[in-house]
Amino acid sequence: MKGVVVKSTGSWYDVRTEQNELIKCRLKGIFRLDESKEKDSNPVAVGDRVSIHKADSDDGWMIAAIEERENYIVRSSPKHKGARQIIAANLDQCMLIVTMANPRTSTGFIDRFLMTAEAYHIPAILVFNKQDMLDAKTKRKQDMVSQIYANIGYPTLFVSALNHENIAAVQEAIRHKTTLVSGHSGVGKSTLMNAIQPGLNLKTLEISKFSGKGMHTTTFAEMHALDIGGSIIDTPGIREFGIMDFKPEEISHYFIEFRDLIPQCKFNNCLHENEPGCAVKKAYQEGRISEERFVNYLNIMLDYKANYKHWDK
Ligand SMILES: Nc1nc2c(ncn2[C@@H]2O[C@H](COP(=O)(O)OP(=O)(O)OP(=O)(O)O)[C@@H](O)[C@H]2O)c(=O)[nH]1
Ligand SMILES: [Mg+2]
Ligand SMILES: [Zn+2]
Structure with missing residues (x-):
């Protein structure tokens, strides 16, 4: 049976089959990694198209094969120095959620993200969240920063995920596509997805517990289907975007x-x-x-x- 990996915890994988069934799978024995994937800390990533089969023993479902990836995006593995972690595969685009305050996203971080997306030929969109929280000074800073990226051709959107402001513009940008959502912990990735897809109910940090610092509420990447068409991948917040594989x-x-x-x-x-x-x-x-x-x-x-x-x- 064929399907797409929608969640990976490292020990098991949720696979959504072509019949739209969700099946928990494990990875077959010692999964053979080919040369090119040797440095990857995770052999199977969200977005991977896989073949699965039910083992004869009571081992349950197993991932038997992975289709060649159209593309993927990696970062240096936070756990294993020198190893790459595939964040997701088979993407149409990625969306970086940034906030000018609570927490602050620097242009240094944005540029590392964008250069990685360019290196992997994945179009990128910048979404400036938490518009409801900006004071005049921060708003001016945001205008300055967002203009830099708009001038060189990156789409920029301005939203308040919490107040559901300008969500239609985000929906328009992602419908019928597979979109990876990334950004620091606490910028509101999961909150934004809940606004985009009613009923999704992803875990977000309780607003009363939010101190301006991310708490890593989302711990595993997970792909969610959208009623408007397409799917969106929520990811754990990242602090650094290590650059690798480039000359x-x-x-x-x-x-x-x-x-x-x-x-x-x-x-x-x-x-x-x-x-x-x-x-x-x-x-x-x-x-x-x-x-x-x-x-x-x-x-x-x-x-x-x-x-x-x-x-x-
Ligand atoms: N004021 C305001 N708060 C927001 C907005 N979006 C998200 N938040 C709050 O910011 C906090 C973090 O939101 P999350 O959606 O959990 O952030 P995340 O990016 O998913 O974080 P991780 O899962 O840790 O990577 C929560 O308390 C949200 O309620 C917004 O537009 N305005
Ligand atoms: Mg989250
Ligand atoms: Zn030169």
Whole structure:
């Protein structure tokens, strides 16, 4: 029987079959990992299309095979340094939920997320949540930040998940698609999904217990079908978006507004740091690339050099 993995706890997997039945499955024995997946800390991820069968013994249902993924998005595993964790597979797009306060999402975090999405060719949408909580100063900050991303072509939406404000715009952006929802703990991912899909009733942090800090209320990624068509994947909040699998010279290509400038740099291995004749740096100096983006790019390069041994420049 065939189905899609809608939840994975590491020890068992919920698979929704083509007949729309939910079956708990386990992974067959020592699941053979092929070379490319060797570094993955989880061999099966939410969104994976799988074949399942009922074992002869009373072992119950087993995942027998995984179909090749159309795409997937990974981050460095928080538990195993150097390993990758596949967050989800077979996605149409991802949606990053950000908040300017309670908790604050930095542009550094946003840029790491966006560059990862670009690297895996997954379109990204930014949703600024908790509009009901913004004071005038934070609102101005939000205008500044959101403008950076709108200017370079990322869709930006402004909502209050708690008050159900502007939820129709989110529904419009996700209908008939498979959308991964990500962001720091406490930004309101699960609250937003409950607003998008009536009756979903995902666990969220009680508002009276919310201190401005995330509490990791959602602990496993889970895919939910939408009445409007498509599905949405709730994920546990992430603190850091470790970058992996990239070569240093690739990173600038995942900053979408840098892309067209890169061929104009004097050196074809330009990393846009301090090289002469750098078209990216020139664009930044002339105000065509935002300071936030350029500085975040340089910080990612610094981080990369400090943390990745295969750096050989
Ligand atoms: N004021 C306000 N509070 C919100 C809004 N959206 C969510 N919250 C509150 O923020 C807290 C965290 O919301 P959750 O939906 O649990 O956050 P999450 O992103 O799913 O967090 P994790 O599951 O820990 O990753 C809860 O107390 C929500 O009620 C909003 O639009 N406005
Ligand atoms: Mg949650
Ligand atoms: Zn350059």
